[in-house]
Amino acid sequence: MENSTYKIGVYALLGSAILTSISQVFYANQVQSVHPFLFTGISFFITALYFQVFTFKQRLKNDWVEARKPLLKLNIASAITFMGFYFALKYVEPAIVSSLEMGIAPLFILILMMLQRKIISTKKWIISIGTLAACLMLIWAVINGASGIASQISSKMFIGIFASILCGIGAVFCSEYSKQLSDIGWTSSMILSKRYIGIILISFIFTYDLITPYFMENIIWILIVTISGVLIPNYLLQKGIQYTNTFLVMMSLSFIPVFTFLFQLFDTRIHFSLVTCVGVLLLFICGISSLQDEDVKKGS
Numbered sequence: 001m002e003n004s005t006y007k008i009g010v011y012a013l014l015g016s017a018i019l020t021s022i023s024q025v026f027y028a029n030q031v032q033s034v035h036p037f038l039f040t041g042i043s044f045f046i047t048a049l050y051f052q053v054f055t056f057k058q059r060l061k062n063d064w065v066e067a068r069k070p071l072l073k074l075n076i077a078s079a080i081t082f083m084g085f086y087f088a089l090k091y092v093e094p095a096i097v098s099s100l101e102m103g104i105a106p107l108f109i110l111i112l113m114m115l116q117r118k119i120i121s122t123k124k125w126i127i128s129i130g131t132l133a134a135c136l137m138l139i140w141a142v143i144n145g146a147s148g149i150a151s152q153i154s155s156k157m158f159i160g161i162f163a164s165i166l167c168g169i170g171a172v173f174c175s176e177y178s179k180q181l182s183d184i185g186w187t188s189s190m191i192l193s194k195r196y197i198g199i200i201l202i203s204f205i206f207t208y209d210l211i212t213p214y215f216m217e218n219i220i221w222i223l224i225v226t227i228s229g230v231l232i233p234n235y236l237l238q239k240g241i242q243y244t245n246t247f248l249v250m251m252s253l254s255f256i257p258v259f260t261f262l263f264q265l266f267d268t269r270i271h272f273s274l275v276t277c278v279g280v281l282l283l284f285i286c287g288i289s290s291l292q293d294e295d296v297k298k299g300s
Contacts, residue, residue, distance in 0.1 A: 009243025013252035016236035021259035023229025024098060028089040029267050030221060036090045038214050040083055041203025043226040044196040050231055054189035066184050074177035074191075075198035081170030082199055084163035091160030093148040093270060095261035095280055096138045097167070102257055103135045103283045104168025112172075127286050134282035141275040148270040188238050254287035 088097045110128050141147040181191050261280045264270045
């Protein structure tokens, strides 16, 4: 029975990574002519409502006194992570946005370890240098027009790169504050129903006059991407977390930039870039090496 549930967890993680990658490429293609926050407001509003239904069914009481601060911080971190990510997809190649998000996170954690004066192994330094080199390579590709999307240097391009970097930093804080809420008894549905409030409010403020006509004109693809790119991947990820181990979960996340690179080849707007390919693969290798390092330490 345990082997059966483990296989279900593996397939769930694989499905989550694939669906997330496809949705990133599809979304990036769809929002080239509209405000980047239109989709976030509508999609995350639907997602929050969906998980709120489960929260009502669970009939569990929220500990608002203890949860107030981490929930506020989680909303801020989530807004930085997701809104930065969707904004970047409008101006930067999807595989590069996804890669920078995955690559910056471990670098940021290393900086935090240095500030806390923790001992950092030689292998971690080597992996971090490789990660930094890959990130700089991808940034260079965007600035010099060597990425999959030919574009001229502009302020929006640099903002897109900066937004990609913020995604990785925000993701670290999202994990931290989500864990704090879990530690005081909040379920996954409770957290997912409340963590997007900031995203919804900010998106609506920027696009309140565009939401209704845009939603009515694009209701089909918005619902499809929301369900297949947000709801189902989140559900599958939770199943993967439930039935497998942390190592496998993190490894599945490392596959997302690789899948994104492969799927974006079907987008006629994006052409093959050798620099992007090398950068994505280098980050993937560094990510797997880092996870193996942690796995060895836990086993010793």
